[in-house]
Amino acid sequence: MADTVFEASPDTMIDYDSSQQGDLRTEEMLINMGPQHPSTHGVLRVVLRTDGEMVLEAIPHIGYLHRCAEKIGEAVQPYQYVPYTDRMDYLAGMNNNQAFSLAIERLCGIEVPPRGETIRVAFAELNRIASHLVSLGTYGLDMGAFTPFLYCFREREMILDLFEAACGARLTYSYITPGGVHDDLPASWVERCLEFLDYFETKISDYNNLLSFNHIFVKRTSRVGVISIDDAIGYGLTGPCLRGSGIRWDLRKTAPYDGYENYDFDIPIAKPGGTDEIPEGVIVGDCWSRYWVRVLEMTESVKIIRQALGRLPNGDFIAPKMKNIKLPEDEVYVEVENPRGQLGFLVAGDKSAIPSRVKARGPSFCNLCITEKACKNVMLADVPAIIGSIDVVMGEVDR
Amino acid sequence: MRILLWKLWMGYRIFGPIIELLMAMFRPFAVAMYRMGGPIVAQMAGMILISAVVAVCVGVWAHAMLFGFVDESILATAASAGVELTGAFSYVSPATWGLTPSQIAVQLQQVGGVAANMSGVAQYLLWPVQFGIVRDLVGLGALMGLFNIIPVYTIWWERKVAGRIQSRLGPMRVGGWHGWSQSPADGIKLLLKEDLIPDGADAPLFRLAPYFNIIPSALAFVALPFGATYVFRELDVALIFILGVLGVEVLGVMLAGWASNNKWSVYGAMREACQMVSYEIPLGMALLLPVVTTGTLNLTKIVDAQSGGWFHWLVFSSPFAFIGFIAFFVASLASCKRAPFDLPEAESELVAGFLTEYSGIRWSFFFFAEYAAMFVVCGLAAILFLGGWHSPLPASWGAALGDAWYARGVKGLLFSGPVWFVAKCVFLLYVQIWIRWTLPRIRIDQVLYACVQVLLPLTMLMLLGTTVWVWASTSECETWAMVTAITRYVLGGIGLMFAFAFPAIAAYGFYHRRAMVGNLVQDAMPGS
């Protein structure tokens, strides 16, 4: 058989390595995945160089949703900029608001009242659950499982109802502002939230039965897109992607903000398969691990919310006189733990009410840059699996 | 031409005002009718649907009775004329035997009752029915009707089931009762959409591909028996025929993928080809199990061999057949491109696979073909393993009812009739849909692994086992007869357990169902 070599025309051959492919020479194909593609989670464009079902190279191209958020930051006051942060990671608006508000508070030395702080924690964690639910659901969708998606959205809907009751918005909240939160909790909100938590805790096992421990799902995601610890840190991965590689690193523990040091919770990390009911075949750093970390984080978030609601102090929820504050001539860089990783804001002031520079370090932006490395020599069906497990929100990547 | 236009114009000048006047008079009536009738239709939608189904059933049944009556007439007349018709007489060739209308009238007189009073007219109405071509035309009409109705309502069924699985309602609006006319409405919409062919596509092939898909699946219905006599053509090689025409569908998919001039489409086509190579062999192997057991490829005869009730269905005949049935079902999922084997159109990977560039009616052709093929493979599973049109009760119990027309009706409903076949098909379709909305999609290498390295050896082993089992059953050994009987009842018992557990679990779930989404937070919350 070694004599029969089927030659493709030479000009279509791109650095072909004859030692790898066996006898039959095949043509390579450049194929455009996105920016309109069902599983790129927005307007991500990935150019794939494929050989049959094998993807030899995947080069991400971004910028299709660039809305000059940083330039706008140099034209409006901080409290006016908060709604723009909603539009960055639109699945975790609360956390984005929180990050920007913290940056402004550190810059101006504003003290947040205890009630505001506690409400912030509760809302940030609720939003973390909501964001992880979308991540879980759409990841199932990427794998071809439709039903978990709707189950996740069913529960997310309830969280959105809670948000709507508190701030009137269901997606772009602008609820957490510099100095605290812009409104107090409505009556009976706490009871409703606790009711939701009771209900929600029983539902996590549903997702696990339906998706997490589904044999096909495990076979599709384990040993796929493995990211080593060194790669994860080198490429600046944070959040569940970093913990999915087995590092117990979470800014809520290592650099607590908004009083996170007072709460009792664990930081889940990926473990090798065969331990702690984790299926055989899973290795630390693969797609399943990153997925699983998100599932576990939801349980931890429920714990935090319970503690926060249990100790909700009375008093002010926002520091007084938060409009038209003059920013000192200084700069600050603050990172908080977003559902997707560490969201950082660098804000520089120049003694006016408007910042001279606002820079957002989006976790999705940094996490996405590993795509090129992780999607080398994988199957075509693994590309959505890897991109989905990184869980990017293009609004934040492009800002 | 000019004269014609002139005449039309003059005609309009003269009659136009009259027509306008009539329309103006009629318009309030039409509006009133719509206002009166609309709510009634909306309220009675379920009744309308159910009556339509019943009417179709009665119509089919009446035709069958009519055909049977004419057959008997031919036999009786032949007997009275002293002509002996050997074997099954052939109504296909009317030249060999034909009745005059007066001879039919004699037969009608013998039946008596209303038929006798009507015999003056009925003899002429019944006369053409004896000719094969007329029967074929009637049958063809039924076949095409079936081929249109089955995919449309399978799609509706799928959407309803998917909705309930996902804690939604599914289509609820169109047609009133649970959105029963959602699919016809979608069909009309697809028909009215622009006929779009991409610039770079190979237009002739692009147009041709849907027909390569839809015609084979329609052809499969030709040989698929719905009941002992409800078959368009009873072929001795029906099984091979159906398998063969369903295999042609792959060609349509490949043509579609190639002609679209889209890289994703090519991926879908190649995946389909790859998948076909891997599932077709285990599918064929699994189909051989009933063939080996019954010794025929004729589907009607295979079903006849299972007329002894629940425990005599072929799926319970041996452990090999039991496992073979499951293997067949898995392979049939792959052959219909159903999840978890829906790789050719995997929308999260390949946008829509080979369907990417299709829209409108061509797109719907592919879906017609897919859902019709689903029905066909479910029908095959029912015929080959689940007793076809026989009910779980032994058909012999019905023999005591006699042969009167009402007795035939009761037997059709209770013991063996197309209703049972359709019910089994619908259940198997439900299982297919259930699987689709539960499982994720597997990867192409896993498809190959599952089909070639697991299913193929498994089905080969089952085939070997069945062969040995059948060979052993030919012996007169009493111990072996006891072993087969015990196996039959044990497997049948397992089947019964499933059969009872299934509705029981469903009932449990229904009883413990949760209130719909949103109740938790929505009420009594300020701001919501």
Place this chain on the structure above:
Amino acid sequence: MTPEEVCQILKSEFGEAIEDALLEGAHPCAKVAAHRWGEVATFLRDDSRLRFNLLRSITAIDMLADDKLACVYDVMHIPTDAPAELVTTTIIFAVRIEVDRNAPSIPSVASLWPAADWHEREAFDMMGIDFPGHPDLRRILCCDDWVGYPLRKDYDFPLEYHGIPATTEFELTNPRH
């Protein structure tokens, strides 16, 4: 380890290359000369006392008044010796590099921290800073044929792009109210 100590280590190691230690503000950092940045970065990442293995962010800042462009590198140390241990402290540091606004050029650190790849592309895209040594320096958020560097303070918004007319909010309203 506090930023002061890091600054001291850097000063003792590189001397003149560390132009200043800006430790007063809310964002303590060391000001490093651009031409020595490659060595300093390698030292920051590899020195056994520092080990700043995570590059958090690269922020380009336009200092129009000083006719300079600044680049702020935020780095962090994540202990990898016992990854499953829970850590409750962070060691962070920042480096500020100021370059001439007319010919901004900073050595690339993409080979040290792969994360710097996209950050540097963004800084190039938005501020027009050149990063010699970068494997693939091209625009990342804007189109390849975009003219100008949008985040510079003296950037003029184009009123037309490939025949598509554009009005800016800046014309219609005065946002600096």
